[in-house]
Amino acid sequence: MSLFDLRKSYELATLTESDVAADPLVQFDRWFQQALEAELEEPNAMTLATVGANGRPSSRIVLLKGFDLNEAATGASGRGLIWFTNYASRKAAELALHPYAALQFHWIGLERQVRIEGTVERTSAAESDEYFASRPLDSRIGAWASPQSEKVASREFLDAEHLRYAQRFGAEVPRPAHWGGYRLVPTYFEFWQGRPSRLHDRICYGLDGQGVWDIARLAP
Ligand SMILES: Cc1cc2nc3c(=O)[nH]c(=O)nc-3n(C[C@H](O)[C@H](O)[C@H](O)COP(=O)(O)O)c2cc1C
Numbered sequence: 001m002s003l004f005d006l007r008k009s010y011e012l013a014t015l016t017e018s019d020v021a022a023d024p025l026v027q028f029d030r031w032f033q034q035a036l037e038a039e040l041e042e043p044n045a046m047t048l049a050t051v052g053a054n055g056r057p058s059s060r061i062v063l064l065k066g067f068d069l070n071e072a073a074t075g076a077s078g079r080g081l082i083w084f085t086n087y088a089s090r091k092a093a094e095l096a097l098h099p100y101a102a103l104q105f106h107w108i109g110l111e112r113q114v115r116i117e118g119t120v121e122r123t124s125a126a127e128s129d130e131y132f133a134s135r136p137l138d139s140r141i142g143a144w145a146s147p148q149s150e151k152v153a154s155r156e157f158l159d160a161e162h163l164r165y166a167q168r169f170g171a172e173v174p175r176p177a178h179w180g181g182y183r184l185v186p187t188y189f190e191f192w193q194g195r196p197s198r199l200h201d202r203i204c205y206g207l208d209g210q211g212v213w214d215i216a217r218l219a220p
Contacts, residue, residue, distance in 0.1 A: 010111040010194025015201035017215060024189040024205040024213055025079055029069055031112060031191065040109045047104040048083065050094035060091065064103075065131055065181070075121055080183040082123055084131055086148035088178045095120050101184055111194035116186050123181030132175040140173035141165045190218070 021027040035043035042063070049059040068079035081103060085091060095101065103116040122128075132140065145161035152158060165173075189205040200220035205213045 015193035128180035
């Protein structure tokens with residue numbers, strides 16, 4: 001089988017300027033609800049791209065754990081999209097240098113892609129505590145056991161660290177200071193709906209000088 005022959009026509013839906021919400025987070029919420037209703041696997045898995053000290057990009061998947069629909073629930077710089085990770089990881093080091101990132105969802109079962117770009121800040125300690133406390137016990141221990149992004153000697157090292165922290169904490173695992181959330185406060189959104197003949201619908205949102213979202217169509 002040649003990869004040249006791997007292709008698919010996208011026919012499920014359309015997206016027009018008049019369909020979309022004026023507020024891109026409202027539009028994101030609509031599509032996210034539809035991804036949930038379609039029972040897509042891990043609809044909250046998203047690619048997070050950051051920029052290293054050398055100016056080069058790197059990316060990995062993280063799980064979206066919240067987004068701010070209402071003005072009331074916002075970070076210091078505004079409403080955004082939230083994920084949790086290790087503050088000593090490679091991505092965290094890159095975000096400390098360049099607090100800008102790109103997020104990307106591929107909802108393959110709906111023939112959709114969403115791209116989001118913006119500035120990144122840490123969530124409040126209270127937000128990180130709240131989510132950390134909701135995690136299963138083993139995941140909370142894992143946050144202590146794994147020096148994320150560092151080279152480790154072996155699998156056995158990780159298992160031994162997990163056991164060590166499990167014995168140390170029992171059922172009461174505090175959030176490590178090196179673990180918490182980030183919020184990307186968007187400055188750009190693009191909603192992509194696959195269409196036949198590669199003439200896909202792309203509707204983007206950018207902020208104008210007054211902080212109002214400007215909606216436009218991009219060529220596919
Ligand atoms: C489906 C999926 C979900 C993931 N979710 C997270 C997450 O929410 N937080 C996280 O730190 N890593 C998550 N990871 C692991 C990251 O992709 C990555 O390996 C890790 O964060 C280290 O990245 P870094 O070395 O670039 O910092 C996930 C991986 C996959 C495949």
